Amino acid sequence: MEKELILEIKDLVVRFETADGVVHAVNGLDLKIEKGRSIGLVGETGAGKTTTALSMLRLVPDPPGVVECEKLELSGRDVLSMSVSELEEVRGKDISMIFQDPMTALNPVFTVGEQIAESIQIHEKVSSQEAEKRAKEMLELVGIPGERAGEYPHQFSGGMKQRVVIAIALACHPKLLIADEPTTALDVTIQAQVLDLMRRLKEQYETSLIMITHDLGIVAEICDDVAVMYAGKIIEIGTLRDIFNKAKHPYTEGLFNSIPNIHDRKAKLTPIQGLMPDPTNLPEGCAFEPRCPYACEGCKKEQALLQISDTHFVRCSRYLEEGFHIERKEKE
């Protein structure tokens, strides 16, 4: 049975027209997310992960940003044609975002309780007492005693602030939660707490989740599906198992080889050679071609997304050749 589709994006293109040239941030991105599924958007700095997320909320600054899209639907509603007031209704209610840095995401002059209640009152017709009560419940939910609702952000530690941000994002039970590197600014033991919390909330409310991260370990912890981005395109997408055990794209392989293996300390790291291409001047064909150890003539042409299995797609034309495979061994 086909599950309810929460988000559907078709051919998303975002570019920034700056004085130094046009930055091609996102170049034709398709994405579908079903209810209750979580997808990890993985890639390095400049891959276009955050820009993709911002365009779902229509938060890309314009100018210089230009967003073009064939289809951008949230629960069947067209986001692109929404008016400002409609957008305000959707943001925080249907779709919420957690930003990377909890230190700057909160307003220092309001108590955390007020900040959670604010988002509830904007979206639901409730009295301020009711909103306050709900705010306290949300705090308890993320593991902070309700009586601390009257305290200000500076009175909380980094991990607690991030949990407050999560409480705000979840206050109206959004259908889709976008988390942009939610734990990067946190220590590992605190990160473990926050991930644990997100996993429980996801199960409890069947929230769909887009997890933006560069850390494949976090993806393995919390995601059902993975999309690997490079230079504004999804170059490989599939289930967690597809990507982690049967990776196909040379860039995905390169990412895995760059991570120190915690069990084999003598293993030599194999970094990806070279650098990300300049987004104002992308190569015509595969953007990874200049760094790719498997590159050949055919890679200089536009690459299509090839289907490997029901769930697994890869953007690499070398798979059109019979018997081509990367060095990384497949696992079951």
Next chain:
Amino acid sequence: MAENLLEVRHLTKYFKTKRGMLHAVDDISFDLEKGKTLGLVGESGCGKSTTGRTILRLIEPTSGEILFEGRDVKKMSKRQLKEARKDMQLIFQDPYSSLDPRKTVNQIISEPIIANRILTNKDEIHERVAELMSIVGLAPRLFNTYPHELDGGRRQRIGIARALAMNPKFIVCDEPVSALDVSIQAQILNLLDELQEEMGLTYIFITHDLSVVNHFADEIAVMYLGKIVEKAPAEELFDHPLHPYTKALLSAIPIPDLSERKERIIIRGEITSPIEPPDECRFFKRCPHACEACRKTPQLEEAAPGHLVACARYKELEA
């Protein structure tokens, strides 16, 4: 027997704050053999960076001894210290803020050479800078570029070239790859590895990332609120962690491998304030195994050869 390049004895650094003394580094001791790497790990605020900087005397220690090749760094005069610093260098965490934006790559790398009058002839300086650039893998064409024109990985290479300019024996690497993308991280880690092999460098490698340190260090010291709570050879520490905090820390690392689902120890509770901490185990308030015996600050004891742990209960917990 191998020679110790560095011996740290009862090193302590307190900072005065309005609310009392902040115990940033609280009585830590360790030895570091020549040519080896000590990984200093812990979470933000545990005192690992302060330790690194105090050893170089960029921060004045409150008490303790820092013996570098047998000489106490703490007792050195200004002139002696300047001389000694040629042998002791630092690589910073943030390649964006640790380089002077108004200087070119050439100027940044040649600055210590000129300041210390290692070379005075212009051509020789030029040659030395070119040599250093090639050692760290910077293309000669970048000679006259400014840091802002370069990406994080290349900037970090400049920082490394600058640290190498004095032919040091010892480098404190303070989170050298934390600000970099994974593919670039691997490049820099490999570079540091090769340099150690070729030049016989000794490193203190400060990081919060345990998978990086496992790859890199011979020995690992885990710090928690100014104390070393456990220290062991890297492999031993990963295979047989003894301190409850080390165990929690290791279990918290997300591993990018699906075949390894593991039980995770989630630690809760409040972090003890580093300001005038009470005489009890620093991990007391968060430790799942805390009991009365932990009401006294535990000392490091040898649990196995080379494996030190500061926990009152490690023996019963092992059993």
